[in-house]
Amino acid sequence: MNNYDVCIMGGGVIGTAIARELSRYKINTVLLEKEIELSFGVSKSNSGIIHPGTQNSPVSLKGKLCVQGNILTRKLSRELSIDFKEVGELIVAFNEDEVVKLLQIKKDAEKLGVPGLKMVTIAWLRKHEPNLSRSAIGALYSPTAAVISPYRWVYNLAENALANGVRIFTEAKVESIRARNPYEIHITTSRGIFNSRFAINACGLYADDVSNMVGINDFRICPRKGEEYLLDKKRENMTKHLIFPLPSKVSKGILVTRTSDGNPMIGPTSEEVIDKEDLSTTAAGLNKVLENARRLIPSIKEGDIIAYFAGLRPTAGDDFIIRHEDRVPGFINVAGIQSPGLTAAPAIALMVTDILRREGLNLEKKRVFHKYRKKEYHLFADKKLREAKRLIKRDPEYGDIVCRCEMVSAKEVREAIKRGARTLDGIKFRTRAQAGRCHGSFCTTRLMKILSEEMKIPLVDVSKRGNGSEIVVKDRSHG
Amino acid sequence: MVNRELVVVGGGPAGMAAAISARENGVKDILLIERDQYLGGLLNQCIHTGFGIEYFKEILTGPEYADRFIRKMTAMSDIEISLRSFVVNLKRDRTLTYLSPGGLCELRPRALIMATGCRERTREMINVPGSRPAGIFTAGLAQKLINIEGLLPGLEVVIIGSGDIGLIMARRFTLEGARVKAIIEIKNCASGLPRNMVQCVEDFDIPIHFKHKVLKISGKSRVESIAVAKVDENNIVIPATAFTVTCDTVLLSVGLILENELIEMAGADIDKITNSPVSTDLNNTSIPGLFVCGNAFKVYDYVDSVTADSELSGKMAAEYLRKCR
Ligand SMILES: Cc1cc2nc3c(=O)[nH]c(=O)nc-3n(C[C@H](O)[C@H](O)[C@H](O)COP(=O)(O)OP(=O)(O)OC[C@H]3O[C@@H](n4cnc5c(N)ncnc54)[C@H](O)[C@@H]3O)c2cc1C
Ligand SMILES: Cc1cc2nc3c(=O)[nH]c(=O)nc-3n(C[C@H](O)[C@H](O)[C@H](O)COP(=O)(O)OP(=O)(O)OC[C@H]3O[C@@H](n4cnc5c(N)ncnc54)[C@H](O)[C@@H]3O)c2cc1C
Numbered sequence: 145m146n147n148y149d150v151c152i153m154g155g156g157v158i159g160t161a162i163a164r165e166l167s168r169y170k171i172n173t174v175l176l177e178k179e180i181e182l183s184f185g186v187s188k189s190n191s192g193i194i195h196p197g198t199q200n201s202p203v204s205l206k207g208k209l210c211v212q213g214n215i216l217t218r219k220l221s222r223e224l225s226i227d228f229k230e231v232g233e234l235i236v237a238f239n240e241d242e243v244v245k246l247l248q249i250k251k252d253a254e255k256l257g258v259p260g261l262k263m264v265t266i267a268w269l270r271k272h273e274p275n276l277s278r279s280a281i282g283a284l285y286s287p288t289a290a291v292i293s294p295y296r297w298v299y300n301l302a303e304n305a306l307a308n309g310v311r312i313f314t315e316a317k318v319e320s321i322r323a324r325n326p327y328e329i330h331i332t333t334s335r336g337i338f339n340s341r342f343a344i345n346a347c348g349l350y351a352d353d354v355s356n357m358v359g360i361n362d363f364r365i366c367p368r369k370g371e372e373y374l375l376d377k378k379r380e381n382m383t384k385h386l387i388f389p390l391p392s393k394v395s396k397g398i399l400v401t402r403t404s405d406g407n408p409m410i411g412p413t414s415e416e417v418i419d420k421e422d423l424s425t426t427a428a429g430l431n432k433v434l435e436n437a438r439r440l441i442p443s444i445k446e447g448d449i450i451a452y453f454a455g456l457r458p459t460a461g462d463d464f465i466i467r468h469e470d471r472v473p474g475f476i477n478v479a480g481i482q483s484p485g486l487t488a489a490p491a492i493a494l495m496v497t498d499i500l501r502r503e504g505l506n507l508e509k510k511r512v513f514h515k516y517r518k519k520e521y522h523l524f525a526d527k528k529l530r531e532a533k534r535l536i537k538r539d540p541e542y543g544d545i546v547c548r549c550e551m552v553s554a555k556e557v558r559e560a561i562k563r564g565a566r567t568l569d570g571i572k573f574r575t576r577a578q579a580g581r582c583h584g585s586f587c588t589t590r591l592m593k594i595l596s597e598e599m600k601i602p603l604v605d606v607s608k609r610g611n612g613s614e615i616v617v618k619d620r621s622h623g
Numbered sequence: 624m625v626n627r628e629l630v631v632v633g634g635g636p637a638g639m640a641a642a643i644s645a646r647e648n649g650v651k652d653i654l655l656i657e658r659d660q661y662l663g664g665l666l667n668q669c670i671h672t673g674f675g676i677e678y679f680k681e682i683l684t685g686p687e688y689a690d691r692f693i694r695k696m697t698a699m700s701d702i703e704i705s706l707r708s709f710v711v712n713l714k715r716d717r718t719l720t721y722l723s724p725g726g727l728c729e730l731r732p733r734a735l736i737m738a739t740g741c742r743e744r745t746r747e748m749i750n751v752p753g754s755r756p757a758g759i760f761t762a763g764l765a766q767k768l769i770n771i772e773g774l775l776p777g778l779e780v781v782i783i784g785s786g787d788i789g790l791i792m793a794r795r796f797t798l799e800g801a802r803v804k805a806i807i808e809i810k811n812c813a814s815g816l817p818r819n820m821v822q823c824v825e826d827f828d829i830p831i832h833f834k835h836k837v838l839k840i841s842g843k844s845r846v847e848s849i850a851v852a853k854v855d856e857n858n859i860v861i862p863a864t865a866f867t868v869t870c871d872t873v874l875l876s877v878g879l880i881l882e883n884e885l886i887e888m889a890g891a892d893i894d895k896i897t898n899s900p901v902s903t904d905l906n907n908t909s910i911p912g913l914f915v916c917g918n919a920f921k922v923y924d925y926v927d928s929v930t931a932d933s934e935l936s937g938k939m940a941a942e943y944l945r946k947c948r
Contacts, residue, residue, distance in 0.1 A: 378895075421843055422754075423754055423755070424752065424753045424754045424839065424841070425752050425753065426752050426839075427752050427838075429752075430750060430752070446750070447896075449747070449748075449750065450747055450748065451747045452747065452750070453755065529712065529720060529727065532727060533726070533727045536722070536726055536727055537726065540724060540725060540726075543722045543723070543724065543725070543726065543727065544722075544724075545658070545709045545711070545722060548658075548709075551711060581742070581884075582742045582743070582745065583745040583746070583747055583761075584764070585742060585743055585745065585760075585761045585763060585764045586742070588764055588768075589764075589767055589768060589771070589772055589774075603772075603774060604774075607757065608756070608757035608844075609757075609844070610844070611844070612843075612844030612845055613756060613757035613844040613845055614757065614845070615757055615776070616768060616774040616775060616776050616777075617775055617776065617777055617778060617871075618774070618775040619773065619774055619775075620773045620774070620775065621772060621773030621774065622773075
């Protein structure tokens with residue numbers, strides 16, 4: 145039975161946030177994702193900041209949704225048990241001109257409703273951010289900036305949506321869409337045809353292609369690359385807050401943030417590219433990031449870098465495009481979700497829900513809605529040995545360490561697979577196995593065996609992130 | 624909490640030599656803790672020959688070399704061996720916590736020898752631009768995949784760096800029917816031993832490019848190619864010297880780094896760059912009664928030197944325990 149009320153196309157943070165929101169209602173919802181796992185698109189590689197809403201035009205949609213999103217994410221993060229670390233941010237000025245600009249930023253942000261903003265002095269900065277450049281003369285402090293693990297966020301949203309009845313299909317690439325009658329949309333995918341009254345396009349970098357499938361082609365997604373460089377945890381206490389320079393026209397600039405696991409991170413660059421799959425880092429990008437990050441924190445060294453990656457912002461002009469396409473009744477575009485899309489996601493989900501309601505979808509709340517998601521165990525993350533002891537007693541597999549650097553047990557890996565991991569990257573995003581100092585040199589073979597066992601596939605089919613990315617080419621272990 | 628005279632962490636050649644030597648120097652109550660289900664450490668995946676020339680005046684494979692110590696040690700009374708036991712925490716007062724099948728145990732030995740070996744430096748530590756597809760391995764991981772698991776990582780290989788494991792794997796891949804298309808080394812000579820250059824590279828006609836640097840790894844799902852260029856004496860790329868090698872596999876052999884996170888956790892002074900313990904004395908740390916040996920102390924070229932170094936640490940621990948009494 146492939147008939148649904150709502151079909152969400154795209155399993156990034158936008159698609160899964162919408163799925164979670166819609167799972168409150170008595171409707172049939174399905175989510176389709178082309179990759180082997182959720183969150184393998186833009187949502188896996190970004191800065192992970194839940195922005196307060198500063199650095200946005202006061203009349204922009206993204207500004208409004210960012211401020212709302214910041215409030216909603218903190219509530220949702222408790223319901224879905226994810227670490228939400230409110231760290232606060234500083235936008236730093238280096239001369240009087242920049243101070244003037246900061247005051248304008250403050251004004252704009254206050255118009256949007258960003259709470260708690262205040263200007264801080266050199267003396268304040270010296271006291272609270274001793275590693276900050278001595279050339280800084282002041283900063284705008286915004287207390288509500290936070291960090292979150294972007295992919296775990298997507299997984300948690302999806303898991304809770306699933307628990308509330310949303311169907312999720314991966315490796316289901318939308319190939320064509322036919323809208324014969326109003327509110328009767330046929331979606332052909334690599335996993336069959338799905339019929340739905342409403343279709344929501346949350347396809348990130350490919351939102352223009354998918355919109356094209358119904359003949360709406362008045363926007364184009366231009367990928368803008370951002371390279372990010374992670375620093376060693378040994379530099380964990382380098383800054384207390386997230387540190388931003390003044391924003392440029394197109395981006396918030398190269399900044400110093402940290403991951404929810406505590407590693408400082410510097411970046412991103414902002415470079416228009418053509419290829420929507422170009423996730424390469426470059427020597428030029430590295431130099432630019434280092435140079436700009438050192439303007440903020442001079443003591444950053446190239447040797448502090450322990451990992452790096454690039455992400456592509458799916459931009460379509462300056463703002464988000466979120467609208468019902470009246471020419472194709474039932475079709476909703478959620479496109480051009482560049483930064484701060486991660487932050488805005490739950491607010492976007494509410495906006496889309498309103499559009500659905502306005503377009504005639506009857507949204508009646510379910511009697512039973514499982515609002516909470518149980519937190520997974522991470523044995524040694526908090527170094528609480530007593531808790532570890534208790535867990536191991538309950539299930540000895542917790543005592544079987546697979547990843548030596550991040551101390552991830554076989555049990556946690558199997559749990560991750562039960563929750564949807566299908567690949568080595570999926571396991572890494574969920575458990576941190578392979579994300580530590582040795583980058584998987586130690587645990588790869590063991591993880592491959594567990595994946596092969598749990599998924600009942602041969603070792604040669606175990607992949608890094610799906611078809612074509614298999615780890616080994618031949619198995620000769622059986623003679 | 625159980626107390627012990629001496630605990631040795633790591634059952635590679637270093638840990639075994641240390642335990643044996645401590646016993647021979649009079650220590651009676653010894654526990655050796657190893658996270659793997661076998662003793663031997665990294666030697667288990669080193670199935671090539673060349674071990675033991677100094678120590679035994681014989682040419683052995685890695686597992687054969689290890690076996691001699693395994694036999695000797697297991698025959699000794701007063702050395703208890705705990706396999707599948709993973710040390711996860713170490714405190715300044717030498718209290719260590721380890722996981723073993725069935726639970727989490729705590730111990731406080733009077734002396735402790737850490738013989739936890741080393742790990743390989745990775746792509747992330749040397750910044751190689753490009754994409755991050757499947758098919759990029761440290762040479763040691765490829766060694767483990769082929770020699771222990773019987774899995775062949777790829778068919779067309781380029782090796783970045785010329786450390787010993789990389790050179791050995793160049794030969795190993797060739798023997799497995801894969802093609803090693805290039806070894807790229809930024810210096811003007813190999814990092815590995817001359818012996819390995821001859822036996823693993825020259826004898827197999829594997830092209831090695833000195834004074835070359837990797838510009839970029841390309842490939843979406845799996846590695847597709849690698850771009851390389853020549854560098855001048857300051858390691859700056861010389862224009863118009865770039866070329867591309869198609870391949871499905873990239874190995875990194877760019878050095879080893881000591882695995883000393885446990886003694887760092889305990890608060891011993893550690894050199895930030897090499898990860899080696901800082902102290903006035905060989906095999907010692909800034910914490911009394913805490914010793915380090917083998918490749919956790921210093922990256923040795925020959926396992927024979929690992930053994931010699933570790934025997935010394937066993938002796939030092941024995942002396943320390945005698946003095947304490
Ligand atoms: C470098 C960088 C840093 C950033 N930092 C931040 C930040 O700190 N804070 C913040 O709020 N935002 C940040 N962002 C923005 C944020 O990451 C994005 O706005 C957000 O992830 C977009 O989510 P999405 O769901 O729209 O896209 P995606 O995550 O790309 O999801 C779209 C999904 O659709 C799938 N898909 C595509 N085509 C099809 C098809 N035909 N059929 C089925 N499925 C399909 C894709 O595979 C993908 O999984 C950053 C972005 C970048 C690039
Ligand atoms: C990937 C790799 C490949 C190598 N290949 C070669 C080669 O081909 N030829 C060569 O001559 N040399 C090779 N070497 C060098 C090799 O390390 C030494 O020759 C020798 O094995 C060092 O002995 P060791 O006992 O110091 O370390 P290892 O042999 O590494 O032994 C350390 C032992 O400590 C255990 N251990 C570590 N941490 C813990 C913990 N927390 N709890 C419990 N146990 C723990 C490990 O499981 C391991 O068994 C290689 C090194 C590496 C990293």
